[in-house]
Amino acid sequence: MSPSTHTVDQIEFLSRPSGKAEGKHHIVIVGAGIIGVCIAYYLTRHPSFDPKKHHITVLESKRVAGGASGKAGGLLATWAFPQQIVPLSFQLHQELSDEFDGENQWDYRRLTTVSLEADVQHVSEATDKDDANSTKSADSRSHTLSTRKKNKEPRSSVPKKKRCAQTTRSDRDGSDGDDESDDEDNDELESKEMGPEGLQESYSMGANQPPAPVLPEDLNWIRTQLVRDWSSLGGADSTAQVHPYKFTHFILHEAMKTGAVDLILGKVNEIKFNDVGCASGISYIPTSDDYDGEPDAVETLEAQQIVLAMGPWTSKILPDCPISGLRAHSITIKPSTGTVSPYAIFTELKIAHNNYFSPEMYARKDEVYVCGEGDTLVELPETSDAVEVVREKCDELYHYVSKLSPNLSQGHILKRQACYLPVLNVPTSSGPLIGETNMEGLYVASGHSCWGINNAPGTGKIMSELLLDGAAKSADISALDPGLYFDASVLD
Structure with missing residues (x-):
C-alpha cells in the first residue's frame, strides 16, 4: 500500500458532533476540499492554537476532495494569480514537501511549462501505424537542429498565455487568433488535402514544409512536425505540480492527527446568527451511510467562527x-511508454480552418492529465457527486491530444471526469475572496478559479491569521475582502 493510499484510508468520518468542542473556541469549516483542509491544517500550526482551548470541525457533504480538489491538474506557478498570495503559497508548497516528503506522498515535483501551437487538422488515426518510424525521424531532426542551435536562447521566458481551463480562446491574454501570414501558410497547406500517406511522406522527407521549431530535447513525446510555434512559460524555478487528491487527503490527515480536528459528513442547511447578527452556528443534514438517526434529521454545530x-x-x-x-x-x-518527461503544456491546436481546440496537458509520474475549456451548459448540482460527466467531451480531449502525441494515442484513458471551478463574477477582480464578511464571525475563502490548488496553502495560512490574530500578517489581502463585493446578510 502506497503512503498516499494509506492516508486516504486513515481518515475517519463522523455523523454527529464528537463533543470535543464543548467549552472551547469552536471553528467550523464548511468544505473538505483543498482550501478548507489547508485552513484546518494551518490553524493547528498557528502559534496561538491550543487543542485545550480550540477545536475545529470540518463539515463536508459527500467526500474529501470530491470536487475540483480531486479532479484538478495540480499545476503550481509563480506567475499565477492573484499575485498578493501566489509567492507565499508557492513557497509554502515547497516547505510542505520538504517537511513531509511530498515527492513520495503527493507527487510533488518541479517541472517545465511550455505553450505551443500545432496544426493537427490533417492527422488521422492511420498515422499511428507508422508512428514509431516517424517519431524516430522527428527525434533525429530535432536533435540535429538542437545541436546546431545549442547556444541559442529559448524564444521567451515570459509567459505568453497565463491561462487555464476555465477560459475560452478569445478570453485568453494575447490570443487574438493567427495573423494573416499564418493563415495564408495554412490555407496553402490545406489546399494540398494531405492524407495519412502524404502526412507520413512530409514527416520523413520534410517536403514543402518549413523546419519545425526546435522543442526542448527531452520533450520527446510530442510530434515535432506538427508544432508551428512554442514558448517557455517557466522552468523548475517557477513551476511545479502536485497530485491534488493525494495532497488534500494527506494534509487533512496531518491536521486530524492533532486530535483537535473532527470531520463530519453532512450537507449544510443554514447559517445560524444570534440576536446581534453574529454567526453562532450551523445546521446540517447528515449524509453518512452510518448515520442512525431519522432521515432528513437536522443536526446543529454551535461555533464562534464559521468559514x-x-x-x-x-x-x-x-x-x-x-x-x-x-x-x-x-x-x-x-501513456504507452508508461511515463513521459515532466512537462506542463498549454496547447493551441488547429483542428480545421479557423477552428481551434486548446487542451492542457500535465505529465504526472505515472499518467498524463488533460483538461479542456470550461462550459456553463449545466447548472451547478446540489453536491459534487451529482456533477454530470459528458463522455463525448472527454473523448474529444483524447481525440485531439492523441493527434499531438504518439505516446498518448497508443496509450489508454484511465479516468473521465468533470468538476466545477469557483469563478468570481466581478469584472474588477480575478478573486478569490478571503476574509470576514460583513456578518461578524462568518468568513469566506472561495472563488479561486483555476488556481485553487496553487493558492491553497497561502489561503490556509492567511485564514489562520485572520481567525486567531484578527488580521492577515503574511500578505496584503485588502483587495480580496469579501465585504467589498457582497452582502452576507442577504439569505433569501
Whole structure:
C-alpha cells in the first residue's frame, strides 16, 4: 500500500458532533476540499492554537476532495494569480514537501511549462501505424537542429498565455487568433488535402514544409512536425505540480492527527446568527451511510467562527455572493511508454480552418492529465457527486491530444471526469475572496478559479491569521475582502 493510499484510508468520518468542542473556541469549516483542509491544517500550526482551548470541525457533504480538489491538474506557478498570495503559497508548497516528503506522498515535483501551437487538422488515426518510424525521424531532426542551435536562447521566458481551463480562446491574454501570414501558410497547406500517406511522406522527407521549431530535447513525446510555434512559460524555478487528491487527503490527515480536528459528513442547511447578527452556528443534514438517526434529521454545530470554503457552492448558502461554477472536463491517460518527461503544456491546436481546440496537458509520474475549456451548459448540482460527466467531451480531449502525441494515442484513458471551478463574477477582480464578511464571525475563502490548488496553502495560512490574530500578517489581502463585493446578510 502506497503512503498516499494509506492516508486516504486513515481518515475517519463522523455523523454527529464528537463533543470535543464543548467549552472551547469552536471553528467550523464548511468544505473538505483543498482550501478548507489547508485552513484546518494551518490553524493547528498557528502559534496561538491550543487543542485545550480550540477545536475545529470540518463539515463536508459527500467526500474529501470530491470536487475540483480531486479532479484538478495540480499545476503550481509563480506567475499565477492573484499575485498578493501566489509567492507565499508557492513557497509554502515547497516547505510542505520538504517537511513531509511530498515527492513520495503527493507527487510533488518541479517541472517545465511550455505553450505551443500545432496544426493537427490533417492527422488521422492511420498515422499511428507508422508512428514509431516517424517519431524516430522527428527525434533525429530535432536533435540535429538542437545541436546546431545549442547556444541559442529559448524564444521567451515570459509567459505568453497565463491561462487555464476555465477560459475560452478569445478570453485568453494575447490570443487574438493567427495573423494573416499564418493563415495564408495554412490555407496553402490545406489546399494540398494531405492524407495519412502524404502526412507520413512530409514527416520523413520534410517536403514543402518549413523546419519545425526546435522543442526542448527531452520533450520527446510530442510530434515535432506538427508544432508551428512554442514558448517557455517557466522552468523548475517557477513551476511545479502536485497530485491534488493525494495532497488534500494527506494534509487533512496531518491536521486530524492533532486530535483537535473532527470531520463530519453532512450537507449544510443554514447559517445560524444570534440576536446581534453574529454567526453562532450551523445546521446540517447528515449524509453518512452510518448515520442512525431519522432521515432528513437536522443536526446543529454551535461555533464562534464559521468559514465557508465551499468553492462554487458558496453562493448556495450566501445568495448575494458573486461566485458561480464553471464546469471543466478532464481525463487521465496512461501513456504507452508508461511515463513521459515532466512537462506542463498549454496547447493551441488547429483542428480545421479557423477552428481551434486548446487542451492542457500535465505529465504526472505515472499518467498524463488533460483538461479542456470550461462550459456553463449545466447548472451547478446540489453536491459534487451529482456533477454530470459528458463522455463525448472527454473523448474529444483524447481525440485531439492523441493527434499531438504518439505516446498518448497508443496509450489508454484511465479516468473521465468533470468538476466545477469557483469563478468570481466581478469584472474588477480575478478573486478569490478571503476574509470576514460583513456578518461578524462568518468568513469566506472561495472563488479561486483555476488556481485553487496553487493558492491553497497561502489561503490556509492567511485564514489562520485572520481567525486567531484578527488580521492577515503574511500578505496584503485588502483587495480580496469579501465585504467589498457582497452582502452576507442577504439569505433569501
